[in-house]
Amino acid sequence: MEEVIKNILERFGNREIKYKDKDMWTFYPDKEYFFDFVDYIKDYGEFDILLDITAVDYLEWTKEKKDRFEMVYHFLSLKYNIRIRVKYTLKKDEKGLTLTSYYKNANWLEREVYDMYGIVFEGHPDMRRILMYDEFKGFPLRKDYPLKKRQPRIKGLNDD
Amino acid sequence: MEKRGARVGVNGGNFFTTKFDSILGWARKYSMFVYPFVTACCGMEYIAAACSHFDIDRFGAGLTRFSPRQSDVLMVVGTVSHKLAPTLRKIYDQMAEPKWVVAFGTCAVSGGIYDNYSTLQGADKILPVDVYIPGCPPRPETVFEGIMKLQEKIQSQPQEWRWKKS
Numbered sequence: 049m050e051e052v053i054k055n056i057l058e059r060f061g062n063r064e065i066k067y068k069d070k071d072m073w074t075f076y077p078d079k080e081y082f083f084d085f086v087d088y089i090k091d092y093g094e095f096d097i098l099l100d101i102t103a104v105d106y107l108e109w110t111k112e113k114k115d116r117f118e119m120v121y122h123f124l125s126l127k128y129n130i131r132i133r134v135k136y137t138l139k140k141d142e143k144g145l146t147l148t149s150y151y152k153n154a155n156w157l158e159r160e161v162y163d164m165y166g167i168v169f170e171g172h173p174d175m176r177r178i179l180m181y182d183e184f185k186g187f188p189l190r191k192d193y194p195l196k197k198r199q200p201r202i203k204g205l206n207d208d
Numbered sequence: 209m210e211k212r213g214a215r216v217g218v219n220g221g222n223f224f225t226t227k228f229d230s231i232l233g234w235a236r237k238y239s240m241f242v243y244p245f246v247t248a249c250c251g252m253e254y255i256a257a258a259c260s261h262f263d264i265d266r267f268g269a270g271l272t273r274f275s276p277r278q279s280d281v282l283m284v285v286g287t288v289s290h291k292l293a294p295t296l297r298k299i300y301d302q303m304a305e306p307k308w309v310v311a312f313g314t315c316a317v318s319g320g321i322y323d324n325y326s327t328l329q330g331a332d333k334i335l336p337v338d339v340y341i342p343g344c345p346p347r348p349e350t351v352f353e354g355i356m357k358l359q360e361k362i363q364s365q366p367q368e369w370r371w372k373k374s
């Protein structure tokens with residue numbers, strides 16, 4: 049096990065952060081610990097690059113898990129050449145945690161998550177759509193968005 | 209757009225007009241100025257077809273113009289999203305007559321594999337397409353087949369010229 053991973057586990061192990069070593073190290077901090085966790089890995093683990101933010105819509109999760117969305121973050125440490133994944137879950141209308149104060153590129157990545165899943169990030173400086181046009185209604189990557197529902201910008205366009 | 213391809217009434221001298229039409233067609237089909245509206249992966253194949261290995265210039269379509277005002281053929285190369293559709297239509301409207309449209313690649317022909325929320329299901333939903341080039345992406349040979357088909361079409365259609373009396 050790499051030194052940096054060991055340190056993370058040592059520090060957060062008593063808070064029952066679940067983790068997995070599958071394709072890459074994955075951590076499941078509670079939402080309350082999330083900022084502490086990012087604080088730590090950024091300052092001490094030198095995970096200085098936020099590679100990606102995305103989400104998963106489970107719509108109907110199992111009985112014990114009631115939350116609808118799962119946020120997925122990927123971080124890269126240039127110093128240790130290691131990638132980790134961090135996840136936490138959100139209820140249907142719950143707001144996400146913004147990383148814009150830690151990583152500048154989180155701004156657009158979170159806007160993309162908002163655009164596709166409708167997850168609003170609390171404290172984000174510019175919460176608008178980024179890929180779809182403003183007239184677009186609904187959030188296309190949600191599981192309850194109809195598969196082939198199109199919303200043409202040209203009026204009267206029959207697009208089947 | 210309504211007037212496109214409509215035969216304007218001939219004012220005597222039928223023989224001369226026909227010949228002149230065919231000369232004009234001959235000139236037009238060998239000097240197509242192409243406007244490549246490249247949005248996706250098919251653009252690579254357009255580049256391959258346009259560069260010296262395959263050499264699109266053999267068909268007189270080598271002078272790529274990046275202004276719709278100067279071009280005759282609008283090539284819709286790649287996926288057209290709904291976000292982009294009004295822009296594409298505007299570009300078509302900006303082109304001067306005579307003009308033709310080529311749908312390059314499966315995406316531009318029918319939307320291709322992208323049967324989803326974001327993609328226009330074929331450029332012919334918003335433009336009058338003259339030639340469809342299938343393939344994902346089409347090989348340069350297929351592109352040239354399409355260009356030759358367009359040349360045939362240009363040659364055989366009645367030409368519009370502005371000093372002709374209507």
Ligand code: SF4
Nearest residue numbers: 249250313314315344
């Ligand atoms: S037809 Fe295929 S190669 Fe061309 S733009 Fe579509 S997906 Fe890309």
